[in-house]
Structure formats: structure tokens, C-alpha cells
Amino acid sequence: MVQSSVLGFPRMGVLRDLKKANEAYWADKISQEALLEEGKRLRLAHWKIQKDAGVDIIPSNDFAHYDHVLDHIQFFNAVPERYTKQKLSPLDEYFAMGRGHQKGGVDVPALEMVKWFDSNYHYVKPTLQDNQTFSLAENPKPVREFLEAKEAGIITRPVLVGPVSFLALGKADRGSSVNPISLLDKLVPVYVELLKALKAAGAETVQIDEPTLVFDLAPEVKAAFKPAYEAFAAAGDAIPSLVVATYFGDIVHNFDVLPAFSAAKGIHVDLVRNPEQLEPVIKQLGPSQILSAGVVDGRNIWKNDFAKSLDLLQTAIKALGEDRVIVATSSSLLHTPHTLASEKKLPTDVYEWFSFASEKVKEVAILAKAVTNPEAVRAELDANAAAIKARAESTRTNDPKVKERQAAVTPEQHNRKSGFDTRYAQQKKHLSLPLFPTTTIGSFPQTSEIRVQRNKFTKGEISAEEYDSFIKKEIDLAVSIQDELDLDVYVHGEPERNDMVQYFGERLNGYVFTTHAWVQSYGSRCVRPPIIVGDISRPAPMTVKESKYAASISKKPMKGMLTGPVTCLRWSFPRVDVHQSVQCQQLALALRDEVVDLEANGIYVIQVDEPALREGLPLRKGSERDAYLEWAVNSFKLATAGVEDSTQIHSHFCYSEFQDFFHAIAALDADVLSIENSKSDAKLLKVFIDEAYPRHIGPGVYDIHSPRVPAEEEFKQRIEEMLEFLRPEQLWINPDCGLKTRKWDEVKGALTHMVNAAKYFREKYANKA
Template sequence: MAPVLTSTIGFPRIGPNREMKKALEAYWAGSSSKEELAAASAAVEARAWRDQAAAGIDLIGLDGTLYDQVLDATFQLGLIPERFQGLGLSGVDLYFALARGVEGAPACDMSKLFDTNYHFLAPELTADSEPRPDWSPLLDRLKRGQEAVGRERAVPMVVGPVTLACLARGDFDRSAMVARLAPAYAALLRQLVQRGVPEVQIHEPALTLTGSEALGVALSVCYAELAATGGVPINVVVMFDDVPEETYKWLVQLPVAAISLDFLGVPGADYGSRTAQLIAQHGFPKNKRLGAGVIDGRGIWADKDGAALRLLGALRDRLGADQPISVQTSTSLQHVPYDLTAEPAGSLPQAPPRPLAFAVQKLAEVVSAAQALAASTPGDIPALDLASFTGAPAAKAAQLDAGMFSRPEPYEQRRPKQVQYPALPTTTIGSFPQTPAIRRSRLAFKRGRISREEYREQMAAQIGVCIGAQEALGLDVLVHGEPERSDMVEYFGLKLDGCYFTEHGWVQSYGSRYVRPPVIVGDISRPEPMTVHEYALAQGLTSKPVKGMLTGPVTILQWSFPRRDVTRQEQAFQLALALRQEVADLAAAGCRVLQVDEPALREGLPLKKDRHAPYLGWAVDAFRLTTAVAAPEVQIVTHLCYSDFNDILGAISAMDADVLTIENSRSDDVMLLALAGAGYPRDVGPGVYDVHSPVVPPVEVMAAKIRSFLKSGLLGGDAARIHVNPDCGLKTRKWEEVLPSLRNMVKAAALVRAELAAGGGAAAGADAGAAQPAAGAAREAGQRGGACPCCTAPEA
């Protein structure tokens, strides 16, 4: 019988007490040195490796990053975008310039990693890109890992060439780029030979995508070249879903020592992973180790009723007792919190659908399942049908009246009844800086040192500051600033029945930004209004329209740990019904502009194209169920950010929002041009500057962006329907960055308005004053038309 090993393919990189967040922000603030940052990072990594070793893991993936693992690979391959060259930057300063931008060189585009809420920095490649590899950071991490857990257990890990090419932005041939990258990866393997590693993990989650079968020849040639270096066993790691059937057929033929596969897929999805079925149908080669991802790496629910062991038993029965197997999680554990034992005694939910398990606890599950499999003999483990296993919950259809999903009037009829704007109306996405004073107030309220009334009074003062600042800046549509909200999902989760919150369940969203996702433990309902008080307070301070601010049902679901006993559709509709009540209450309170953000709509899109339509159907329905209760006079705004939207343009239109605001500054107008090309008919607000960079953009830079909007063909250049706003919310920035940036944004809009007026353009006659409610008369026929880090949680 072949030995049963245990392996990890990734672990939280934040530290048990968020040490990396504190270290990064101290360095960026100038209060610590490069040496202190490096020491803090090394300590966090060593703690994670020792925790895995203490749990009994045989092969420990040496996870760790200062910001993002995709950026790490880009940087170590020497694929530095041209705009960063010649700036005199090197080392960690150049690395962070790519991540955060510097004056004159905007940061690399940020996007969601496959269908997760983790944001990666996209490589920028061209047909002429030539790798200039320097693997020193990875080799340094390996040296420290070997010292921490021993040579026989320390396994280096790297983003693979196919995945890097697939995630990259640029116009180039992906297959040709894989061939160009292969020698750089071979150089790494030759250096690893000298360091006595047991194997190397090359992560290739892009193989889960529809169309990955077309890369079979390129990948086979690439891995043949890598295998030819000799001496280092290669473990190809594929996570987040199963691979397409045709991809599987050539994947298992690669000249590698191990292939790690995800047997569970997306927690709570309406579909399940087909990996077990692929193995039942096509088998798995005896000369390779199967990395069996049978412990959930994306959810916080514990393995229930020995499901992992039953799946492992079925695999052994199908493949034989001599099949080498390593037991591991389905994905990297970076997507779950660090350690459940950090939660205060008695704080866990009283009757959850199943027990909870964070990263440390999942290590124990991996080891336990492996030991049980090794100790068993055929027939000991209850039978499981490998050919039908998916792990998906049983479907449960919500019974709702079809009329609940449609606005009372179509856009063409309702838009003239809504608030009317000047040319290029200015606004923000929603949040303003979460200052130390706000955090102190929130902590004092949380710990019972001040009453609810005192907390509300302190937040009211902050709302007054936000309204006053926006009035002084001259913005057209205001927001209350969200000082009472630690996070755009957490805030609503705390106010909804059916959700539970951890104290220390932090997960990295990007860089130093972490979120604490709600845990959905039961049916969801809204016991009382959640935002009406703050909206009414803010609107009472100004004659300009103030936006009501809600997070949409799909985003709340995507950024929570969902239940596993009912489908995501059922949970999304429960959320939508609760939010629908809030929409009705805000409208009754006089709200005329209501923003319902869905930055996670694209994130939830399944990786297989044949699963797109069902998901988009219920996701769009959930948004419409939330907003359709609004009267025609209420303008519905939504915000999407940091994702690729070309393949969901139809769904975006079907959402039937009156205004769509989007991230735009890092992506070079790609989404804007896609909307223009598709003839998107409703108001659009493309972001004019990057809120994730500390750089204050000059007036002329933003004015040039606005001019590009008018020239793009979007909405026929109707400037009254092209809104001007930042990319995302401003809660992660400081006031000293926010005020000059918004001042420059307003000046840029005024500059282009003046140019339009002088040139007699499409919006030359638009009222340049503040936005006012429409009198009900229709606009001229020619003026009618037919993605976040903004969502991450500051410290409480």
C-alpha cells in the first residue's frame, strides 16, 4: 500500500494577529525601515510554517508575500511595465510602486483572482515582453523555510507560466508567451536542485477555465522543458474548480511527479466540482501522486460526517491501494481566517449548521483524514459513489411573484422623472476616511464604554463633517460618508438576523486590507431599518441630493461564508427580500438617489461558461428583487469594480440600474470602451482616479480622463449622463489625500464643462449649477439613452 502524505498548498499570510498589516502600514507611513519590514514578514511566515509542522503536515507549501503572489511572480520574472523603468527605483520600492503607484506611474491593474474576493495585481505583457528573472526573494524564503521546518518538508511555491499568461493584461499570444516564460521557470528549477527541495509547487488554477484545453500543446511543451531540468519533482496545483474534461486528458499526461486537484469547488454553489467524476471516468496515472483537495479551503465549515474520508476511500477503491495520494485542502487556506481558538470563549454561534474550522483547524482535518485512510483497509470506509460526487447542496427554488423583479416603468420613461444633473455631474462612490477618532468611537461603543445614543451623536458629527466638506468642494451629488460602517458587508451582516460575526476571523482582500466576512448560519431577515437614520440626518444638512447607500445581495453573499445546506440562490433571494424592505423605507424617507453596490457580481461568475447563464440569471434577479420596489422617481445607482466585465455586459444591462459607476483608472478605459461598444444605454460614471494610490492626481490628468470619456462614443457623448467620480470608496485614504484629490476632480469637471460650453458640444447647454429634482418634463430626445477594496474593513 502506498503511503498517504499530507500537504498544504497555501496558508494565511497575515499572521495570527494581523502582524503583516501593521508592518506594511508602518513602513508605508515611514515609521519603520525596510529591515524592520523584512523582519516582520519573516516572523509571520516562520510562524505559519511552524504551525503547519506542528499539525503534522508532511509537505509544507512556503506561502508568503509582502503584497500579492501574482505580483511576486511578475516582479521576480523581471516583467516590469515600461512606465516604472527609469524612475530610479529598485527592490522593495519598485515592488510597492507596481502595487500602489507613484507620481507619473499609475499602479498595475487590480482584479479579482478567479471567483474569489482576493485582489491580485495583473501583469502587463506585450508580444515583445522578455523575462529577466531574479528569483532571489523566493530562494530567500526557501532558505528560511528549510531552517524553520527542515529540508524534507519545505516546498517552494510559485504562480505557473500558464496562469501568469492568462491573468496578464495586453495584446499577445498566450501560447507563445508560455513558451517565452518556460526558460525563466527552468532557471528557477535548476537553482532549486542545488537546495535539496523535496518538490516544487507550480500553481496553475487557469486550467480550470473554459478554453484551457486550447493551451494543451503549449503547456505540454513548457512542462517537458521544465521536467528536463531534472532533480526537482514538480507538483502542478489546480484549485478553485475542476478542469474541463479535455484539459484533464492531457493534464494527467504531463511529465510531472504530482497533480493536485480541487474536489470541492465553490462552497454553497448550485453546482459542484466534477473532479471525482473525471477520475471515475478517466482514471489517474499510477506514476503520479494525486493531491486530493478534499478539505474545504474556501469555507469555514468543518468537515462533516467524515465526508473527506469517504471521498478518499472512494478514490483509493477506484485507483487502488498502490496509488500515491497526498491529502490537502481544496484551495490555498489564504481564503479563510487563521485560528478558531482565538475566538473568545462562548462567542461562537449556538446552533450553526455544522461546526466551524479555520486554517489551523483545517490542518488537523487534513492530518486526521490522512491517518484514518492510512489505517483503514478496503471495506472499512462507508461507500461513496465517485461517479456522482459533487458536494453541491440540493436545489431549493424560491417561490416569488414575477412582478416583484421589475421596476414600475422602463428606464426611458422613469429617467426624466429623476434628479437632473449638469454636464459631467460630480459625486463619490460612498465612503469617506475612517479616521482614528471614528475607530475609537466604534471601539468604545463595542466595548460598552459609550451608549448607542452617544455613538450615534458622534457619528452624526462625522456625517456633518462629510457633508460640509462635499458642499465646500462643490460636488453635485453627496454621500453621508459611512462613518458608522466598519465595512460595507459587515455593517449589514450585523443588522440582519441569520448572520454571525467572528472577533478575529480576518481574511486578506489585498495588500494590507483585510475583511472579516459574516458567517451565514440561518435564514436571513431584517428586524428593523438599517440606514434610514443616517440618510435622513445627512439629507437634512443640505439641499443637494444625498445618496442612500446599500450593499447588494450578491456582494453580501459573495463576501460572506455562506451556508452549505442551501444554495447560494436561495440565500441571495433572502438577502434581497431584506434589502427590498430597506429600499422601500429609504424611498419613504424622501431618498431620490439610492446606490445599491454589487462589486462582487462578476466575482461570483462560475469559471465554466456552461454555468454562466444560471448564475447570472439568479444574480441579476436578486438585484432586481432588491430595487424593483423603488418608484420611478427614485434613481437606482450601482457600483462595479476591479473585475473583467466583458463577458457579463448583458447581465449588467439586465440589472436595469439608472446609473452604473465603475472602476476605470487602472484599466485604461477597457470597461468604458466595452460599454460604449455594446451601446450601453444608461448613465455611466467611469472612475477618474485610483483611490488605492496615495498619489493626488493633478487637474489636467483627470480632465484628460474625462475628455476620453466624451470621445469614447459612450452615450453619444451626452455629458449630462456621464458622471465623474473616483474609482471606489475613500475609507482607506486620509483626509489630506481625499480633499485635494476631490478638489482637483471637481476642477477637472468644471474645466471640461467650460470647454464643452465654448465648443457647443453635446452638453454645452446643460445647466452648470447644482443638481435639482426634475419637474417631470422629459429631456430632449437626443439626450436620452435607449468594481472592492472600497469594501475592505479598516480597524475597528
């Protein structure tokens, strides 16, 4: 019999219940007990959704109050000493690692947080010491949650991040030189202890996620799989059966690792991302191993094409038999919204095209039935075929004018009029900026008042004139605060914007929008990605009105703020019927019009953010990566190259780990780059020296994901470290990212210290001159 399985389920709940509970706890509005009880309620609700849908194999330990990798750091007692010595409660210690802690005499920053492979989800990096030890926490979370489900009458398959991936995704702490993978011998016995505890609790099978298998692995990482899984095999019946799961790519290039999993019950592969790996993987399986076939997309919201999925599943069944095939999601459904049932305002025709997490678990169950008895689910199969056909034939998808404009794009449109030296000479004269210029990345706090007024306007409770008046007052406030702080390049604060991608999507043709389709980005931060359903164009200016007004009341240069084409694409749910490069170029042309309009209205500093550029990079080196970088870079340049030399183009990037594609960063030809850098080693900036980078850089000097306000001396220390790798004349001083999630007292305190530190170095280097 073919079984169905889900690799993981979203955590937040129907109405972002977990976000609200976490934030209430952080604000001292609810107790620790109340928060933990809410977590339990959500877990039970999510297990029941999957059971009621008919899913055979339901995951546990996929829930996390902040991040699942952070969970592992804590229940393996891999918590750095700077947190353990604070004597916080386990829950507060956990949150301190995720978001920092500055309360009750305790002041510790958060651990580094980076993107989970090529998704928009962020995980907390395991941060390891030279003398690192591991031990299993008392009553560990995976066992607790398995027993919780068992008590509710649901036998789950616990999910663990595998030992090799856990270490390979980690890093040495500052001041340590340990290679994380060298700690495998210390970590694996703790995994065995945990697996034995799960077996004793009644777990029959455990899902071990080893997603690093989709990477080009360093030799020492590749070699680590054999001893790790030999240790598991040696434990025999004392531990549950294991299913090793990979996702977000193919594993064909790492087939030499598969013998390490010979004792595993099965292997899971992502057949949405790489369906072509199916037959090669089948040939690599042991004589009794099961294939978990990931055919339902865990990363996008389009309804599964049952006919295509059934073709893949029938191929697997023909080779292996029904008892050796599991129908599964391609990855955890963490990356999808909770349920389509919450969407009451989507156009009727479009509604039928989508499937969110609660609907995807039903798709998995239907497919498992359909491969052996299609008549039992004939109505579902016919409805699916009709929806797929309707989307393919819809007039929403094609706009001849957009295609005509794309066909007319020339190579010259991708290049600025002059090189950087010529441009900078004009910008320096035009903008009159000092040494170590200070700015922010764009957004200021989205206060409850802003959200209330936006909600009223959306509901029609206030007029457009009333809302515009409110937005102007918020811009007045942002500008006056920047006057007080004495920043050098201002922003208008973005009070009118709900999200850096959704805001633009709502003003472009080719998108549709949801009401409750929230997806976790990190911690309690959720985003509501717009959905690209057709060709994209800009019917009217999108940001000019607010930026023009802000410039009219500003003493300093005002920076126009746009989200770049790659990020608009990556942080939307993209079409799957058109290549992403086509969608990205359409976005670039729309943004090019906006950039030119901003300049025409007196905005001479324009930031086009591309924080998702690194995220979109294919996980392996090779032709696919080269092709991506070519169309991604060209899209950015097409969007920004239409301005005069005297207009300064900025761009912002999340994370400074771009040594392996620095040539593409340089090729963007932005006048100023800002990068999220505060939790990274300043030595990563060495690439700017090695590559003789000629333009200007603003490495983030403090972490905006944390409410913590760094002292002025911390800012000075960070700038001093940066000056070991960057020239004074090319260094900008700015936060890591936008400040929308912070409170005004946090923002004012941190920016005051930042500006003071910049002025200190300005004076220091002026005196040297």
C-alpha cells in the first residue's frame, strides 16, 4: 500500500497565533506558562489537520517557538557560555539566542541568523567553541512532543536535523578556530541517545533531515556521513528506523554518500525541484529501501498537477512496488501559508489555482490513493484537471504589450552613462556628503497607530485624503527625528508601506493578493508574499508622491526607496509556467520607469534593494548558477541604468557571505552597497580588498533584528574593524537592515550612538588629513 507523508507543517497558526503569543510574552503581557500552552494548542491543531486529511505519516518536532535549528542548539546543550552564565530560564535563554536579551541586568546579543538554503526562512547558526561539548537536555523537546501527540492518539514521525547538516550549517564562534564538522565524534553519541529515547517513547520511524546533500560538499563534510550513519546502524533495534530526507535540489552528484545510508529505511528526495533525479535515485536504493517521493511543492502555492505527479509516482511504483513508495511533500510546508480557506477576497477563478499547507496535505493523501485506485478519488482528479486547464487558458497570464517591450530591450539599456569615477565626481559635488556618511536602510518603526490607520483605510473607514494626511504627518515625524539625529542621507520612513514586496505588487499589473496567507520569515516575523499570476507592468508611479513630499521638507538629501526586481520576484510566489528570468525582466522594466520618475521629481539618491540576490543563487556551482547571475544582474542594471551620472544608486543586500559570487556583486555597478554584516566576522570584508572594489560600501554596524541598543563603544569598535579592510573614503555607516520591526526608543538610542561613532571617526580622519 502506498503511504502519504508530510515533512513539516507551518507553525504560526491560522491567524499568526504563535507570533501574537510570542510577542505578548516578550512584552510581559502573558506568562511563560500561557505561551507554552499556546504552543501545545497549535501543535495539536496542526496534527489534527493532517490526520483528518488522511495523511499516514505525520511529523512532530517540526514546531518551534522561534527556529527549529535553534531548538537543536538548546536540546543538544550547544548553547554558548555567554548565554548559559546569565542563568535565564530555558525559554528566555532560547529567545536570547534568537533575538538578544537586554533586560534585568542581562545584555547579550543574538546569534547569527542566515537564510535556510535558498528560501526566505532564516535559521539561527549553531555557534561552536574550540572546547565544544554536547549532551542531551533533560526531557528533550522531540520526545516531549512525540508523547504529546501520542497522548492525543496520533503516532507521529519525529523530525531531526541530521548531525552532518547541523554541524555543516554551523560556524566557529568569535575567538574560536574549530571546524564544526570535526566535532562529529562528540555529537553523534548524543544523537544516538536521543534516538534511543524516542524509541523508548514509542517512535517507530524518525525523519533525519540532511539537506546539505544538495550542496557541493567539502571533502571532510562528505566523509562525515559514513561514520555518523554507521553509528546509527550499530545501534540496531535500540533506535527507530530512519528516513533520510533531502530537499531543495538533487543528490545525484553526492551518490557516493548513499552507501552510508544503507541501514536507513528510506530516502526522501525533492521531485518538484529536480524530477529528473527520480530514476537515478531509484537505481541507487538498497533492495528493500523505501523512496519518499516529494511531489507536492513545499515552497510554492500552486495547486499540484495531479497528472504530472501521478506519472512520476507510477514510474517509482513500477520500479519498486507499492510498498516501497511514499507520496510526500517536497520539503516542509513551513514555506507556505496555513490555509486557502481564509482567503475570501481572491477572484473566484484565481482561487481555484492555489493550494496552501492545509490543502497540500489533502493533495498528498489524494495522490497516495490515486496511484492504486484512481476511481476512489475520481471527482478530485477531475476537479484538479479542470483547474490546471483553466489556469493554462486564462487571459490573466498574457499581456502582448509587456512582451513587445521585453523584445525591444537593448544591451545599452543595461549600462549607466559613465563609469563610477565620473559619476562619483558629479555625485560628490551634487550631494555634498561628508566622510563616513550616515544613513539608514529605509524603513522606520511601523507603529500600532500606523497599522490601525492603514487598516481603517483598507476597510474604507477613512477617506484617501484622511489617510494621505496621516501619512504626511508620519513622514514629518521621520524627517524631524533624522534632523535631531543629524543623519546625512534621509529616508522618508515608509509609513505607507505594508511590506517591501507586497506594497509594490499591489501597484503592478500581473499580481494578486491574499488576506491571511502569512509565511514565517524568522522568529515572529511573518510576510504575506504577493502572487504573480501574469505578465507584469506598472500602470502608474508607485512611490513618487511620498518621496517628493519628504524631499520638500528635508534639509539633507532624501533617498528614494525601491525593492529590486530579483527580490520582488523571490519574495513573491512566482509563476511556474514562465521562467523566472522572464518575470524578473518584466519587474525590472516596471522599476526602471519608477527610478526615472523619482529622479525627475528631485530624488537624487535612489536605493534599489536586492536582499534576495544571495538567496536566489543556485545552491551548486555550475551553469545554472552562471545563468542565474547573468539574468539577475542584468535585471538590476536594467532597472537602475536610466538615470544621470549625478544620481547616486544604492543597493542593499542581506548577509555578507558573497565571496563565491563577488564578481556579480561588482557587476551590479551600484554606487553604494549596504550589506547586513553586524553578526558576521569583519574579515569577510577582505574580499573588497582582494577584488580591489572601487565603489562605496556600508557594512551594517548593528543588528536590527534584536531590540538591544548597542553602546557607542560597540559602534566604534565595529567601525575600527571595518577600517582594517575598507578605505575611509568608501565607508558608509548604517544599520544592518530596515527598522520597521523596532520601537522608536530603540531606534533613537541606537542611531544616536551610530551617528556619534561616525562623527568620531570623521574628526579623527579629518585631523589626520
